[in-house]
Amino acid sequence: MYYDELKTFITLAEVKNFTKTAEILHLSQPSVSLHIKNLEKEFQTKLFIRSPKQLRMTPTGELLYDRAKQMMALYEQTKQDILEHHHSVKGGLKIGASFTIGEYILPPFLLDFQQRYPELELEVIIGNTKEIVELVRSYQVDIGLIEGQTNEKELSVHPFMQDELVIVASNRHELAQKEEVAITDLQNEAWVAREVGSGTREYFNHFIRSNGLKVKSLMIISSNQGIKEMLINGNALSLLSRSVVARDIEHGHLSVIRLKHPPFYRMFSYIYSPVMENKQTVLIFLDRLQNR
Numbered sequence: 001m002y003y004d005e006l007k008t009f010i011t012l013a014e015v016k017n018f019t020k021t022a023e024i025l026h027l028s029q030p031s032v033s034l035h036i037k038n039l040e041k042e043f044q045t046k047l048f049i050r051s052p053k054q055l056r057m058t059p060t061g062e063l064l065y066d067r068a069k070q071m072m073a074l075y076e077q078t079k080q081d082i083l084e085h086h087h088s089v090k091g092g093l094k095i096g097a098s099f100t101i102g103e104y105i106l107p108p109f110l111l112d113f114q115q116r117y118p119e120l121e122l123e124v125i126i127g128n129t130k131e132i133v134e135l136v137r138s139y140q141v142d143i144g145l146i147e148g149q150t151n152e153k154e155l156s157v158h159p160f161m162q163d164e165l166v167i168v169a170s171n172r173h174e175l176a177q178k179e180e181v182a183i184t185d186l187q188n189e190a191w192v193a194r195e196v197g198s199g200t201r202e203y204f205n206h207f208i209r210s211n212g213l214k215v216k217s218l219m220i221i222s223s224n225q226g227i228k229e230m231l232i233n234g235n236a237l238s239l240l241s242r243s244v245v246a247r248d249i250e251h252g253h254l255s256v257i258r259l260k261h262p263p264f265y266r267m268f269s270y271i272y273s274p275v276m277e278n279k280q281t282v283l284i285f286l287d288r289l290q291n292r
């Protein structure tokens with residue numbers, strides 16, 4: 001549809017003056033003429049009779065004027081209806097999220113999301129990556145957000161955000177006092193790690209194995225908060241997402257070990273089963289997630 005041209009045409013038909021039309025629409029006069037020319041070409045007709053004294057509409061101009069008003073009204077109404085449709089999204093959306101995402105990334109995002117769609121009923125289930133994959137596979141949640149990997153062939157997996165992992169300890173830890181720490185300085189340390197099945201543990205195993213590190217002791221806690229408490233009160237190290245420890249670092253409860261090594265990154269992904277692909281609430285959620 002020639003939206004801009006029709007708008008110009010309607011204004012010109014009403015004020016009957018090129019200069020005034022250009023002023024009202026914040027256009028140049030040649031643009032106004034071009035819009036009219038484009039319409040005349042499109043409809044293969046003359047729309048105005050120009051005489052030095054006045055500007056008159058031709059009969060086809062009159063016809064187009066009535067229809068153009070209807071078209072514009074319909075266009076505006078459609079725009080309005082679509083806007084309202086988005087604001088009145090109803091129904092439920094069940095989101096499964098792994099711990100780091102569910103506890104640290106999702107809350108501010110969901111507050112904004114709920115403000116946009118106040119009639120949507122949101123439910124978040126938090127578990128580790130393996131548990132969330134299972135919930136998505138068995139349709140117990142509409143969509144899953146995970147920090148680990150999955151090889152589930154029947155699910156769609158899409159990375160949506162990069163996450164940085166850091167090695168943290170209490171401020172009293174010997175390595176926290178050093179200006180620079182080499183990976184080899186991490187030999188024979190006590191670690192606290194997440195449980196098998198979590199994305200964080202998967203990365204930890206990879207980190208220890210690929211650097212040939214010997215672990216003096218390993219304590220497993222299936223909660224990021226639990227790990228942080230252990231670190232603050234003990235003398236172990238842990239590999240956690242920076243988003244999990246950001247506030248504790250800011251408040252001086254934990255320190256990031258300053259490694260010579262470049263930062264460690266992984267990707268967060270959203271996953272869903274193909275049957276959820278066309279669910280309106282899922283589509284809206286994904287659209288916001290990608291454009292956050």
Ligand SMILES: O=S([O-])[O-]
Binds near residue numbers: 100127
């Ligand atoms: O909760 S996690 O680290 O998959």
